[in-house]
Amino acid sequence: MSKSQNIEWKESWRDEYLKWICGFANAQGGKIYIGMNDDGEVVGVEKSKKLLEDIPNKIVNALGIVADVNLHNKGGKDYIEIIVSANPYPVSYHGEYHYRSGSTKQQLVGPALNQFLLKKTGITWDSVPIDGIKPEDFRHDSFDIFREQAERSQRMDSKALSVDNPQLLDNLNLLNNDIPTRAAILLFHHKPEKWIPGSFIKIGYFKSDSDIVYQDEVHGSLISQADNVIDLIYLKYLKGIISYDNITRVETYPYPKEGLREAVLNAIAHKNYATLTPIQIRVYDDKIMIANDCVFPEDWTVENLMKPHKSRPYNPLIASTFYRAGYIESWGRGIEKIKESCEASKNPQPEYLIHHEDFMITFFAGKTTQTPTQTPTQTPTQTELSELVLAVIREHPEYSQKQIAEQL
Incomplete structure (x- = not known):
């Protein structure tokens, strides 16, 4: 058995390996073998039958997911196989989000965590609405530029462009329940950095x-x-x-x-x-x-x-x-x-x-x-x-x- 980005070998069980299981669940899934060394050789694991009962319970209690846990024997030595499926929803370990990337496990924080959560929930970053601003607060300048360019490109008809600015934002799918999205503010507001610093x-x-x-x-x-x-x-x-x-x-x-x-x-x-x-x-x-x-x-x-x-x-x-x-x-x-x-x-x-x-x-x-x-x-x-x-x-x-x- 060869090691890959979706396989981990561990000689013994530690509860911290729940983080690895969390990482696999948040990525493409994977397998962890308990009782194997770094060369993929079976060295055996003690109290294998107890672990066969304990590990599934720990996974459910700590992560809220179910994984297949199987007991195998090779050359008279027991080892345990944990099969983790990719989860469509974010999985956390005591409030921490871990992710398997390549052959390493990473704890997601900051922008990486935001990006991960948006992706898992099917929401794009630019579609998130921003409270505290109305379509009427936008100046005309950028809308005038857009109308001129869109008419020249012939990718919008004149009827769709002749509406007022709030309706144009809606036609471009830039409003969420009448609230401007991040995309709307970036594209058309004259001071987008008030909400999104660094947008220059x-x-x-x-x-x-x-x-x-x-x-x-x-x-x-x-x-x-x-x-x-x-x-x-x-x-x-x-x-x-x-x-x-x-x-x-x-x-x-x-x-x-x-x-x-x-x-x-x-x-x-x-x-x-x-x-x-x-x-x-x-x-x-x-x-x-x-x-x-x-x-x-x-x-x-x-x-x-x-x-x-x-x-x-x-x-x-x-x-x-x-x-x-x-x-x-x-x-x-x-x-x-x-x-x-x-x-x-x-x-x-x-x-x-x-x-x-x-x-x-x-x-x-x-x-x-x-x-x-x-x-x-x-x-x-x-x-x-x-x-x-x-x-x-x-x-x-x-x-x-x-x-x-x-x-x-």
């Missing part, structure tokens, strides 16, 4: 990992963040190489805009906002790194991500609203679109770093045959215009591109 984006320009030159923070609703953050990156953090096609000015940037946009918008949509940590975008001379906390399915790897896969969003309400606005796809094609954009622009393919609770993508600058001259890359008028755009974004992060243009 940090951008920094770095000369090295320890040498930051300047930085910005993009606050406001997720809809307004999505509408503004890419423009901010290209206006302030990236240098375009200037060329001319006859009399037409052409700016070439070192990164594919569609690929970068796809990565940033997916980071916003799929972030684990329960960790209270902002999305971080680090811009260097030769690369851009986008990092965010997230929750991947346990069986996912980089290989799974790179192949065609189903869309399994952690924030289904946020993802659905972003889809209707035309910001993201609903087919799990984000990575494919990034790959295609890098191929089209002849950029190196990005690198991906995946852990169960965080994700980082690194874009690398493309090579170009053009060399920037010593002449300014922007005329004074263009420089002034960029400065005005940045000033408007800083003062009104909730503005849409159309509203920014009107301010100029």
Whole structure:
């Protein structure tokens, strides 16, 4: 018998092994063998018949579940097999929640416990209602941006978009008994950090990992963040190489805009906002790194991500609203679109770093045959215009591109 993530061997019984049984019940189930050493060899267990009676009672009394407990004999030595089934409901041991992950047992606390309980009860994190706020408390800005984008994407008809804001929230399934959900507040409220700290984006320009030159923070609703953050990156953090096609000015940037946009918008949509940590975008001379906390399915790897896969969003309400606005796809094609954009622009393919609770993508600058001259890359008028755009974004992060243009 070989040891696996679903099998434990113990030479003798201790009541603390009830925690292991709890962990198996909360995960995929498993087996514990009492009377076997770490090599899987039967060494025997004393008072096996008494344990055969005691262990099932201890499991029921401490955990409230039933497990199969069987007595076996090999070479004249008794050993006990405890078979634990995966439980559809959360199982606790004296108020503690344990979980089997790989070959180790973990006690769940904090955000991990919240996530586990929501998953077991079939509730998503972004669908939880928030008391103390009404749909009428939301400002119009983000709704205006959404209506404009959704109409352009043609993923909602004009009739569904022409309703008032509270009804639009309801149409998007963002209300729970007329109470705004976390998704509603994140997507449309101009100050979501009042309820969900860390729901913003940090951008920094770095000369090295320890040498930051300047930085910005993009606050406001997720809809307004999505509408503004890419423009901010290209206006302030990236240098375009200037060329001319006859009399037409052409700016070439070192990164594919569609690929970068796809990565940033997916980071916003799929972030684990329960960790209270902002999305971080680090811009260097030769690369851009986008990092965010997230929750991947346990069986996912980089290989799974790179192949065609189903869309399994952690924030289904946020993802659905972003889809209707035309910001993201609903087919799990984000990575494919990034790959295609890098191929089209002849950029190196990005690198991906995946852990169960965080994700980082690194874009690398493309090579170009053009060399920037010593002449300014922007005329004074263009420089002034960029400065005005940045000033408007800083003062009104909730503005849409159309509203920014009107301010100029």
